[in-house]
Amino acid sequence: MSQTRTAARAHILGDDRFGRLARATAGLEPPFAVVDLDAYRANARSLARRSLGKPIRVASKSLRCRHLLADTLRGDGFRGVLAFTLPEALWLAEDHTDVVVGYPTTDRAALRRLATDQRLRERVTLMVDSPEQLEFLHGAARPDPARPLRICLELDASYRLLGGRVHLGARRSPVHSPGQALALARRIADRPGLRLVGMMAYESQIAGVGDAPAAALRGLAVRMMQRASAAELRERRATAVAAVRSVADLEFVNGGGTGSVEGTAAEPAVTEVAAGSGLYGPLLFDTYRAFRPRPAAFFALPVVRRPAPGIVTVLGGGWPASGAAGQDRLPRPVHPGRLAYRATEGAGEVQTPLLGPAADGLALGERVWFRHAKAGELAERVNSFHLVEGDRIVEEVPTYRGEGHAFL
Secondary structure, three states: HHHHEEEEHHHHHHHHHHHHHHOEEEEEEEEEEEEEHHHHHHHHHHHHHOOOOOEEEEEEHHHOHHHHHHHHHHOOOOOEEEOOOOOHHHHOOOOOEEEEEEOHHHHHHHHHOOOOOOOHHHHHEEEOHHHHHHHHHHHHHOOOOOOOOOEEEOOOEEEEEHHHHHEEEEOOOOOOOOHHHHHHHHHOOOOOOOOEEEEEEEOOHHHOOOOOOHHHEEEEEHHHHHHHHHHHHHHHHHHHHHHHHHHOOOOEEEOOOHHHHHHOOOOOOOOEEEEEOOOOOOOOHOOOOOOOOOOEEEEEEEEEEEEEEEEEEEEOOOOOOOOOOOHHHOEEEEOOOOEEEEOOOOOOOOOEEEEOHHHHOOOOEEEEEEEEEOOEEEEEEEEEEEEEOOOOOEEEEEEOOOHHHOOO
16 A cells, blocks of 8 residues: 555544654655654643743753754743763763753763863763762862862652651652752862752652543552652742752752643742753643643554454564553554554564554554653663654754764
């Protein structure tokens, strides 16, 4: 069946998005990935509205495409980058003046480069959450006290109950209480060659957990937990920020993620929020009640076998997302509809069988369109994104992988 026929059928089915994508990519050989710029930019506008006037620092790990990162930062409401490794931050700092490394680093070569380059020192901020990290940074970088490295202190935002016996959220930092934050801030202030300029706290149990899962009772439990956690964190974060400000003149206090933008932005102690996944709108963000990003990133795989009625096989497809293994980490076939994995095979490295009523209408060479479970991880599988506006490709841009960089 021709790609023209595929596009026509997509329109008949009432989803012209895939008709547009089929027309735009008719000349491409799958597998390939596309970003629908209309949906992507609508998501950016939505995030900016949700941030209540506070700037959004873009999480680069959720994009992993330098072109789209720059495009987003040119838009209203976005300022600064939240990088995920120091080598990546140094690379991005060639073009961007405000890059915070969202995770601690032990990369000695990158630290030495940072310490000896004035332009990079002014643009890149390192993350710390313990005295041990301060010792490591100082020993590896040997910063000049007259030219200090910029430091951000990470406050753990997890929700703890029953004296810590119940722990909800990621265990990111050992600094959980305002007193611990103040103690570490003083250690930073006493260390020559380091200057504390920011604080960060990421509430993964709110920002990264959908509150409207398929199981209604579970959704109710999640919403109750998130309300209680948000109330506790609001008070604790404000107290910790006030304590740290007594020691250092903070330039920024960062918090939140795509799933908690409006709630985190409403806290007076927070000066900026972080977000990135909401720009692509991956599968894991389909389960939020307060917002619904438009799916903007897709990949297409070709049908290469028709082994039996009701079954087709596509090339590749084993592109799972990171995190605890489960069905929610697999990419999902979204067009044509009514296709599913075989329970005994799932998404395969070389080929993936798909079952369902739509299979019998697919000919060899036709595409099946998929969405990835997480945002930027799709970029680890392809060298480029084809950017689509309307029903045409306007540009092909490299991913990090396509530029020859792997930062993890």
